[in-house]
Amino acid sequence: MRPSTPSILMQIQPTIQKFARMLSSVLQLEVEIVDNALYRVAGTGVFGKKIGHRLNENSQLLRHIIETKAEKVVTHSRFDPLCKDCSNKDKCEEKAFLGTPVIYHDQCVGVISLVALTREQQERINANIQEFSDYVRHVSTIFVSRFLQDQAAGENIQKIFLTMIENMDQGVLVVGNDQKVKFANRMALKIMGANPESLIGKMLYFQPLTFKSNLKHGHMQHIISFDDRKELIIGQLHAVQDQWLFLMAFHQSHSSANFSSVQEGPQIEAMIGECRPMRQLKKLISRVAPSPSSVMLFGESGTGKEVVARAIHKLSERQAKPFIAINCAAIPDQLLESELFGYVKGAFTGASANGKTGLIQAANNGTLFLDEIGDMPLTLQAKLLRAIESREIQPVGASHPVPVNIRIISATNQNLEQCIAEGKFREDLFYRLNVIPLRLPPLRERQEDIEMLIHYFLHLHTRRLDLVYPGVAIEVIDFLRRYRWPGNIRELSNLMEYLVNVVPSGEIIDMSLLPPNLVSSNEVIGLSPSRTTATAEYQEESVTALEEMERQMIHGALSRYSNKKQAADELGIGIATLYRKIKKYELA
Template structure:
C-alpha cells in the first residue's frame, strides 16, 4: 500500500482513464481495472473502483505477470491457473476469469488494462467472446497509447483520446453538451440515425424515455430521440459525464419502426407503454378525467393493465398524496368481503377482533378505492355499496351510526355487465353510478404497432431485475410476436420475455429457436424460419440440418475471403461479432 512519489504517466491523466474504464465496463458488461507500471490502481469499476492510487499487494500475480512479460494474459478459470499456485488469497478470490492487456508506450509497459469476471454470467461472457474482447481491448489500448502524450495538454471540450476511442467503438455514441446540442457523434451512431456528420453537430436534440419509472433511470431502454422535425426510437443508455450527457446505443437496434411522432402533449404515465393511436387517445383521455371526482369503470380483457390505468388516474388527480386502496372482489370469499369493505365494530360477530376493524372504504377516505372484478361482487353488497356512494357514508358491521367518507371509486371488469344486468346478476342502478366515465382498454392483439415497444419494455424490466445482459431480438421473432393472438395480453407477453431473457445466451440475439413450441406452432409462417434466415435466405425447404450448416459454413468462408476485417464480415452476414467468432471456431475456419 505504497503510493508512488512521482505520478506515473497514467496517473497524471487519471480522470480521463477513469472515464475510459467506466465506458469500457458499460460496453462489455464486465468489471474493469487499470493499473500503472507501479501496480497502483489508476481506475476501476465495481469493487475495483475503490482505493484508487493505492499499490496492489502480492496477490496481484496476474497483473504483475502482464507488466513484466509485456504479454496478454488470459485466465478463464481463476485459481486453477499455474500463476495462482501459492497465492495466499486464492481461496477467497472473487475473480472467476481475467483478461489482462499491456499498455505499451515506446517499448515500455506503462500499465495494464484488465477485464474481470466476478459472476458466473460474466465468466461465461468472457469465455464466449475471448477473441473479440481481446482484439477490442488491444485495439482500444493502441489508440489510447498513440494519443496519450500528445493529448495530456489538450484542453478541448472533448479530448482527442476520448473522441478517438468513441469513433472506433462498435456502439453508436452521441455526446450532448449542457445546452442539449450534439457535440460529437461517431459513424455508427450516424448510420443508425441515417444522417451525416455535418448535418448533426450543433443540432438541438431531445431524449424522451418510453418508460418513466424511477427505477428505470439506468440501463438499456427505449428512447424517442428527436431533432429538427425527425424522431427515431433508439435503444440505449443515457449517462451524465461531468456537464455533458453520453448516449450509448445498444449493439442490437432491433426495432422496425423507422420513425415515430413525439407525444410531447401526452401525460407521462408509468408502465402505460404504448404509442399507437388508440393508446395515445387513452392517455390523453386519462389526463383529462383524472382531476375529476367522478367514478370510472374500466373494461378490458384479463391482463390488459386495468390496475395500471387506475393507479395512473389516481396519480394524476388531486388525491395523489392520499390513499389508493385496491381490492379484488373475486379473490375474497363472499362471507369476508363485507367486513373487508365496510369494517366492523368491537363484538360485531363471533370471532371479530376485540378492537374492531376499519374497512377498506373508510381506509381510502379522501383517496381512491379501486374495485377490481366488480362483476363478482354479491348482490347484497352491491346494494350496500350503492348506499355508500349515494350517501357518502358507510355503516360498519355492528355499528349504530354511519361514518362519513369521501372517496373516488374506480372499478374494473373483464365481464359484460349489461348481460349481467339482464340476467339479474348486477344492479342496474349501481352500474350507472359506477359507469359515469367509461374506459375501454384494447387487447394486445389490437395493438400490433406497440408490440415491439412492449417487448423492449419487458426486456428492460426483467434484465434489470435479474441482473442479466440486455439481449437483441431478431426481426423473425418480432414478426411471430405480432402475429400471435395474445389471449393473456400484457401478462402473457411479460412472462414470455422473462422466460426468453433467462434462456438467451448472454449478450446474444433472441431468435426463433428459443421461442416456446406452442407459440411457434400457432404461427405457421414461423415454421419456415431457420438457421440461414440471418444470412438473407428467405426460404429453404426439405433441407437437412447438416446441409444448412454446410451452407452457412460456405457463406462465412466466402465472406472471410472478401474482407480483412471480422467486423465487416459480421456486418455483411447480419450477425454479431461474437456470434461470428463462435461460428468460425465451430466450423474450424480459424485460419481463414
C-alpha cells in the same frame, strides 16, 4: 509505505482517472488502473475508492501481469489457477477479468484491467474478448506515446476516446449539453442512414418510449429526432461529464412505424403505447383524473386495468394518499365484507382481539380500486352503495359509523348490463360506479404498439433476471403483430420472459424460439389453421438455409485472410461479431 517519488502513472493521475471513467462508459465494464508497485491510480465503481493506496496481498492477477509483462484473461474468476491461493476467493465479487500491461522502455509501469461484477458484464467480456483486448492494448500504447511523453493530456484523451468508439461495432453517439451532435461512429451513421455532414453539429433530441422511474437505464426504445426526421433506435443513454453518450444495441428492429404523432397528447407513466386507441385513452385519463367522480374500467382480462387505475390516482389530487386495490373475485364471499368494511373487537368468533381496519377505511382520502366488481355478492353491493351515498361505513360489530372520503375506481371484464338483467348486479350501484366509463382496448386492436411493448418487456425481464438484452427478428415482430393475444398484455409479458430465458446470450430471437403451441395457434390473424403450421415449417427451413449461407460466407472469408480483422471487414461485420459467428458455426 508510500514511495517518495510518485510513479509515472501517478504523476498524471487526474488524466488517467478521467480516461478510466470514459473507458468504463464506453465498454460498460468496471475499470481499475494500477502502477507497477500495485498502487491504485484510477478506477470506477468499487474500484474508485482508495485511490493512491497500495493493494493488499490478494492481487495475484495484477502481480502476474506486471511480472510477465503479458496480458491475462480470466473468463470465470475464482477458478483460475492464479486465484488458488487468494484468501478472499470465496468472497470475491469479480466474475471475469481482462488485464493489459502498460509497457514503457521495455518495463511494465502499470496495468489497465477491465472487470465484470455482474453476469451481464461477464457475458460482455466473454463475447468480446478479442475486441476489448485490442482496444486496451491500443490504449496502453497510447498511454506511453501520448500521455507519458506529453503531460498536456486533456486533448489527447478526447482523441483516444473518439478513436476507440469509432472502431466499435456498436453504434455510438456523443451529444453535448447543447443537444448538438459532437460525434457519431460509422455504425451509428449506418443504423441511422445518415452521413457525417448531415448529422455532426445538428440539434438532436432523445425521447424514450418507456420512461418508468426504474427504466431510466438499460436498453430502451428512443425516438431520435434531427432535422425533420424521426428514427426509432434501441439503446442506452448515459450522462458522461458534460455530454451524453448514446450506446446503440447491437440488434435494431428497423421499424417502419410512423412516430410523428408520439409527442401528441399527454405522456402517462407506465401506460406504454402510441396507437390511436391508447392516445385517446390517455387524453381521457388526463381529463378525468382530477375529478372526484367514480370511474369504471371495462376491458378483457390482462389489458392492464390496475395500471390505468394507478395512473388515474397518480394524476389526481389524491396522489399523496393511499391507493388500495382489492380483487373481489379472489376473496371468499364470507371474508370479503370484513376485508372491505373491517370489524371491531369481538365482532365474531375467531376475530382478532384488536379488531381490523377495513380496506375502505384504509383508503380514506385516497383511492379504492375494486377489480372484478361483477363478482361482488349482492348483499355487499347494497352495503357498498350505502357507503358511497352516505360517505361513511359501519365495520362489522360496530355501533357507530365511521366517516370516509374515498374515490372508487372499479373494473370488470363482464357485461354488467346483462348481469343487471339477470339479477346478479344492482342497477343503482352500477349507475353510482359508472359515472365515468373507460374502455381499455384489447391487444389485438393495438397492432401498432406490439413492437414497442415487446422491447418494453424485453428490457424489464432482462434487467430483472440479469440477462443479456437480445435482438428480435423482424419475422417474429410481424408474426406477433398478427397474433390475436387472447391473454392480452399479460400474455405478451409472459412470452417475453420465456424468450429471454431461452435465447442464446447475445443472439437474436427468431421464429424457431417461439413456443410451438403459439406458432401453431388458430389465433393468428390472416392465417388459416392449416397454413399456420406450414408457414412455421417454411420459416424454420428458411432460417436453416440462411444460416448455412452465412456459414459458407464466413468460411470463405477466413480461408482468404489469415487476419480476422480483414475477414470481418470483407464481411461487413465487427470483429466481435465475427468471433461469435466462428463459435456458433464451429469454424475455429
